């Protein structure tokens with residue numbers, strides 16, 4: 051069981067400049083379950099760099115219709131379906147990604163979706179099961195109104211907040227998790243619309259206590275501050291907290307980190 055960060059960057063400027071990579075996250079649960087979440091620009095290349103074969107991916111999730119989350123979805127579907135020669139795998143995307151909503155999306159062509167074995171639209175409170183992994187969609191507050199967070203239950207409970215704004219009751223959504231991956235675009239209390247800042251994460255972790263919290267999806271202002279900010283979160287909340295780096299991997303059984311980890 052492993053969680054691999056193909057990219058720890060997010061937001062427009064980090065993505066355009068590739069100050070940090072934007073390949074999303076890969077969850078490997080068993081030998082035969084490989085889920086690629088939010089494959090932004092470079093996801094295909096990042097997968098190979100991290101010795102992950104996109105041909106072995108059996109599910110692709112895209113939480114919303116912004117390019118730092120969906121950009122490589124189509125080429126990864128092509129890999130998952132063995133070059134579009136087989137009907138294979140799962141694709142799950144927000145309504146904006148799959149169907150398009152007013153002014154946003156769709157992000158994936160009907161041609162690509164035609165080769166996917168199972169298609170799910172991610173909507174808050176919806177649940178489905180893929181090869182024994184229970185997937186629950188969580189409400190998220192973002193500029194794409196159909197965005198969702200994800201809760202994945204297998205031997206562990208993993209939460210991925212996706213991009214969301216802070217709300218007073220938001221910690222409720224993240225309770226009982228072993229691991230929470232927070233998309234946190236800005237340091238300290240520097241809130242911007244539709245995103246969490248580090249102080250928001252601290253507020254959440256005062257209410258819920260995962261075994262480990264991982265800060266991820268950094269905007270420009272977080273690039274040089276992320277390790278220091280992760281330490282501050284840990285100090286103020288008592289929750290073990292690390293900053294994602296490009297290529298970082300978390301052993302989900304032992305909750306041990308492999309790869310670059312700096313403070």
Ligand SMILES: [Zn+2]
Nearest residue numbers: 114116192213
């Ligand atoms: Zn977004």
